[in-house]
Amino acid sequence: MAGAGKGRSRSGRVLAADDPRPYPPFAEVHPLITRLPALRKGALVFAALIVAASLLNVVQFRSIDRSTSSMFQAIDHNPTGDLNDIAWRACGWCRERYGPSFALGTLAPGSTVIVPTPSPFTTDTYTAEWFKVRLISYGRAASVVYLPVVDATRAFAASRFDPSVYIVASGPGGSKGAPWSLAVDPSRRPATPVAPVDFVGDALASGAYQNADAPPGEFVMLRWSQGQEGSTQKYQDLLIETSVLPADLRAELTQ
Numbered sequence: 001m002a003g004a005g006k007g008r009s010r011s012g013r014v015l016a017a018d019d020p021r022p023y024p025p026f027a028e029v030h031p032l033i034t035r036l037p038a039l040r041k042g043a044l045v046f047a048a049l050i051v052a053a054s055l056l057n058v059v060q061f062r063s064i065d066r067s068t069s070s071m072f073q074a075i076d077h078n079p080t081g082d083l084n085d086i087a088w089r090a091c092g093w094c095r096e097r098y099g100p101s102f103a104l105g106t107l108a109p110g111s112t113v114i115v116p117t118p119s120p121f122t123t124d125t126y127t128a129e130w131f132k133v134r135l136i137s138y139g140r141a142a143s144v145v146y147l148p149v150v151d152a153t154r155a156f157a158a159s160r161f162d163p164s165v166y167i168v169a170s171g172p173g174g175s176k177g178a179p180w181s182l183a184v185d186p187s188r189r190p191a192t193p194v195a196p197v198d199f200v201g202d203a204l205a206s207g208a209y210q211n212a213d214a215p216p217g218e219f220v221m222l223r224w225s226q227g228q229e230g231s232t233q234k235y236q237d238l239l240i241e242t243s244v245l246p247a248d249l250r251a252e253l254t255q
Helices: 031-067 083-090 092-107 125-137 152-159 196-206 247-254
Strands: 006-008 014-016 112-117 143-148 167-171 180-183 218-224 236-241
Touching: 092 125, 092 167, 092 180, 092 196, 092 236, 112 247, 125 143, 152 218, 152 247, 167 196, 218 247
Parallel strands: 112 143, 112 218, 180 236
Antiparallel strands: 006 014, 167 180, 218 236
16 A cells, blocks of 8 residues: 555654654654753743842832831821921931022021022023922022023132031932032021031921021022032032122122
């Protein structure tokens, strides 16, 4: 009979009569089998990445819980009902972003703030407007004036003027804001000395910010090419009262 020496496998492959294999090799049935080593390696890499990400999250969230535990509680007791004070103690990025404004609002509410431009505070419309909003709402500034100056940072550095002796408030900054300092006329220094880094927190907790009634002044906001001690940043934002500036530097930055 024709074809008596041959048969067909389940896959349709023609088998010789003397072929000892009743079925074709498994790889012929499913080509993915030949890729198993590569697939297994990829799966192991993916699993390792998942485990590493999980461990990182565990470490990260434990750190967050230690620093901001009250933010994740359904009910938390606070010694005050003042939202500014609560936010300052519980919210790290609030301290970074609003520090200069709170300091200004405590020592010189109603002041005029001059921002020489171009500057890092006016890189775009959004940045400039929100910077102005913070100074007016939390810093209680009467007005914020953007004034074109060729290069305020260079002019301040070239003057070799050191405002350190006038600094009464400061903050280390972070991802939401640069390190900052507030320098004021000696007549504005608080009656009770306090470390600059503790000034805003103390003012909010004691009610000094809420009850501020000091006379207004004129300030300039600029980038100072001098890093704070212990900071990796080589600069800081400086809000300085113009009355302490040398006359020629004051004229260059404010006229």
